[in-house]
Amino acid sequence: MEAVHAHEHGHEHHPSGIMRWVTTTNHKDIGTLYLWFSFTMFMVGGVMALIIRSELFQPGLQVVNPDFFNQMTTLHGLIMVFGAIMPAFVGFANWQIPMMSGAPDMAFPRMNNWSFWLLPPAALLLIISLFVPGGAAAAGWTLYAPLTVQLGMGMDLTIFAVHILGMSSIMGSINIITTILNLRAPGMNMMKMPLFVWTWLITAYLLIAVMPVLAGAVTMTLTDRHFGTHFFNAAGGGDPVLFQHIFWFFGHPEVYIIAIPAFGVVSQVIPAFSRKPLFGYTSMVYATSSIAILSFLVWAHHMYTVGMPVQAQLFYMYATMLIAVPTGVKVFNWVATMWKGSLTFETPMLFAIGFLFLFTMGGFSGLVLSITPVDIQLHDTYYVVAHFHYVMVAGALFSAFAGVYFWLPKWTGRMYDETLGKWHFWLTMIFFNVTFFVQHFLGLAGMPRRIPDYALQFADFNMISSIGAFGFGLSQVFFLYIVLKAIRSGEKSPERPWEGADTLEWTMLPTPAPYHSFETPPVIK
Amino acid sequence: MAGIGMLFGAAGASWAQSRYNLQPPQSPIATQIYDLHMLVLVICVIIFVGVFSFMFYAIVKHRKSVGHKAAQFHENTTVEIIWTVIPFFILIGMAYPATKTIIAMKDTSTPDMTIKATAYQWKWGYDYLNGEGEGISFFSNLATPKAQIEGSRPKGQSYLLEVDNPVVVPVGRKVRILTTANDVLHAWMVPALGVKQDAIPGFIRDTWFKAEKPGTYRGQCAELCGKDHGFMPIVVEAVEPEKYAQWVAEAKSKQGASVVDPNKQFTLAELMALGEKVFAGNCAVCHLASGKGMPPAFPALNGSKVATGPKDAHVKLVLSGKANTAMASFKQLSDADLAAVVTYERNSWGNKAGDLVQPAEVKALRK
Amino acid sequence: MTSQPDHYYLPAPSHWPVTGSTALFCMALGAVLAMNNAPGAGWTLIGLGAAIMIYMLFGWFGTVIRESESGKFNKQVDVSFRWGMSWFIFSEVMFFAAFFGALFYMRVLSVPWLGELDQKLLWPDFTSTWPAAGPGIEGQFTPMGAWGIPAINTLLLLSSGATVTWAHWGLKLNNRGQLKLGLFLTILLGVLFLGLQAYEYGHAYSELNLKLTTGAYGATFFMLTGFHGFHVTLGAIMLTVIFFRSLAGHFKPESHFAFEAVSWYWHFVDVVWLLLFVLVYWL
């Protein structure tokens, strides 16, 4: 504690008010910015989802026109992935990685600030695109050519937004990797790092490897649109499918970029509330690495219907199925951690269990999709939509909720209201399944995705799903209330609110965590 | 393993129309897919129940509130190896039947007939290339009236899944479908027949099916293709071979009747009448029947510079389309249709060009 | 000044990042406008953005250089910079990988496919060869040969890799003259390379009928060599900066990370060129 304020170097002047946030180089401030930004974008993307669900409440066109519907689908996907989920976990990384590995801050604090402050302009470009002639990009978040070549200037705004988001992710990742590799406290060797830190190391590596590839893909789209290249046009020897290869070379690792930090959070929360060390730490590290490596070899499972040669279909199917093995290892390890523990069920643990249960379901539907012939039936139907909401909403988003409840006391020094937290969990859990479970049936029955209107046999499940979506959305407004209430008037948190939590931020730092922690590195035995 | 497979293969044999599962399969491939899905689903459910019974047991018995003290073990190499290896073998058990199905699906050799399905924004065009019915070609548009979509009239039974001209095929024959597209990606999907194949502009891809029973099988475009992606259904009508022969004869005679002498001179009234039909069938999705379009995405033709300017430029634009916009080439229409639609555009709504285009002129402008 | 601080240097709050974001926002919006029939307004915004960007780069790097020269960075900070630069270069490698991937795909897959029997229905007259423009492109073009300017350019870049290493040796031996001369030669070679490249583009457009719009070959040729040229330009600018810093007496024999970072970057650009030379020009 004394070490903390002993050295006041480097902060000669402290801007106050909004400029404090705009110019900050403190990892905790930046983490906070990321988290609030992410939640805001979650609301924006969520409102778009609600527009989608309103249109799909009944057959027929009632609420929006088909073109606007497609814009909503596209922006919903882009904003949720790049604006909500990814920044949320970068926010966690900013807060936690220095604290958990005993570092004074991130390795490049100023660049850290830039990584964050690139997000608002990118988001702004996406939002502006809604209001330009022709509207926003309407080709789905996958931005498949050549539909993207037809679209209006909204597409160009989207392309530049993706470029800027990519820069942000790359800089953020460089920072995270460098912090982890170079700023750990003495004695904190790699195999002692908390799993959350490990998962981010791997994620950051994935990000640096694939974000530039996405930038390349959209750059080719841009030149096809405006400068007469023929990357995605058969007349010039190109191929629309080329775009899909490049996109999914990015896109499949991307889904693990979303999932792996979520695994990390859950791997901190489950042992804490089981009062028992994580089972199979070493195999967790290896499993996560294998998932990351395999993720580069499976991208074409999104493209089984483009008409690849049979050998290619077989290769991608086998490789994809293989990912179930390391992921299974993780699932088993989590269950084994709970086994013979001394379990309690505070809100973070509830969300972690919800994650475990539902993510595994999503994993299994992924496995069903990995079987090429079955995927040919289910590709581009609501079954896929159900699959990825299970892994991304019940997976990543639940894990983010678990993380917020888990670390909020450490960040703010105040406890959230446990009763309300449990309500939030149960409402979220129930409405999530109401919304997305029925989508499996829609997909099996053959309802295509990205359509604003559908045949009559799909009507009842769509109605259920839409009702669920509104319930789910409202539950998240309730989450906002819980967090604000905790920050404003929550009870003061004890130094160690969670008996079983034993990483550095709990054992070596006071609660709430001081503005500067570990300016003198702690020594880990 | 094999036991489980057989068990659920059998369960799959009684496909009732279920609202919770794949559509009842109507082709050999669809049947294999159905069984494969059942197999994988059941294995997954068993593992799921297995894994989570451990978790729920722990949740009930190993909770602090019942006084359970935490054990401190945190690894066990034997178990860890077991639960890495066993899933691996389970996966092999799934991959084996899947591989067989993939190979069967991809085998498009020796078809009894070949049909080319060309996707347009937003309709399908079919050309019977080989086998009985060779030479037949037609377009297939959504048949559901706008009023039903907008809700001013009650929705019919096959709402959004009905077309003016279905693809007719004989049952029990191997039909090879070639897909391609005129503008952007689309996909030709008929779930009950187990086919889905992307239609890619500039490339031909293929797939095949064999309908086992007569019936009407409905599907939709399954790749986002712009505004009316939700409104380009596919209907396959599988009929007994004799009825198929009958249909072929009828289709051929209809097609013969509509062929016009290329040098025929049309009157303005004839062209306007034909043009209105062609316009409604091809152009109105974007430019609207009122000619007002949906600016800025789809320009108004009413008062458009092209539609009121020199007629050659107008014909050329429709013939070759405009690169990098939704305005595709319409060279697939006949000379007469093109002449008619251009004439119609030049003399409808507020446009008063007053001139008319003859099929021969269109022919001359084709390269 | 020379004593190493025992704490990891944490910079004070800074407005440079948000300034950079503003610049990028203006440039992006400007580019969109310029490409969509609002060139006047678009170019103005691009210019404004670029000006802010340059201001930011001077300000930000200026700050870092001052911090460095006043001895605020310890060994650990230096290691951070090394990790940072290495991963940045890795990200650049992946960016080029996307375009090399496109080249591979078109050359090995899509162009041959288009010439296959299956596609005769759509492209009856196309036979696939490489270099190819594709079945729908009219007019003949001449591909760029490898053994004229491109070979000279290869030599230029390879020698520039040698001169920058020579300069590095000079720096390590505290031979400032060698450092300055080496850097100067490197920059000279880089600029010469760019000049020849520009001439080659002009030649392609005016005599070979080889354009960005020339289908598969044109698109991959110009995008790959163009992005490479852009990186050479960046590298040359970076070299110029450290050249002036050398003139101003910066860098010590035992600590000169900025110099090394630039030379890594320069070598990276070199290696990309070798790949280009083999895969785009030669084979």
Ligand code: HEA
């Ligand atoms: C967080 C994100 C995330 C994650 C983790 C996953 C995980 C997986 N996904 Fe998913 N996926 C998406 C996000 C994600 N996916 C998205 C966004 C899309 C659609 C994109 C779009 O088109 O818009 C998609 C689409 C998608 C498709 C393409 C569908 C289509 O468009 O046709 C496929 C096909 O193979 C697939 C497969 C898988 C597999 C096999 C896994 C595996 O990793 C799952 C592994 C987990 C398990 C299997 C469960 C636990 C394991 C055990 C308990 C062990 C024992 C099990 C066995 C032996 C069976 N996914």
Ligand code: HEA
């Ligand atoms: C991690 C990412 C993520 C998340 C969190 C979500 C969240 C949700 N998604 Fe997601 N979704 C995607 C990623 C995600 N989605 C992707 C990638 C696609 C594919 C896009 C494509 O096809 O290209 C997709 C597509 C998609 C579709 C298919 C659209 C189509 O094919 O046409 C649907 C349909 O139901 C849907 C629904 C929902 C719903 C109901 C939620 C809910 O969880 C949302 C919860 C709602 C809220 C959070 C709103 C809260 C706010 C309020 C209730 C207050 C409102 C009032 C005021 C602001 C005053 N999504």
Ligand code: CUA
């Ligand atoms: Cu055609 Cu979707």
Ligand SMILES: [Cu+2]
């Ligand atoms: Cu994937």
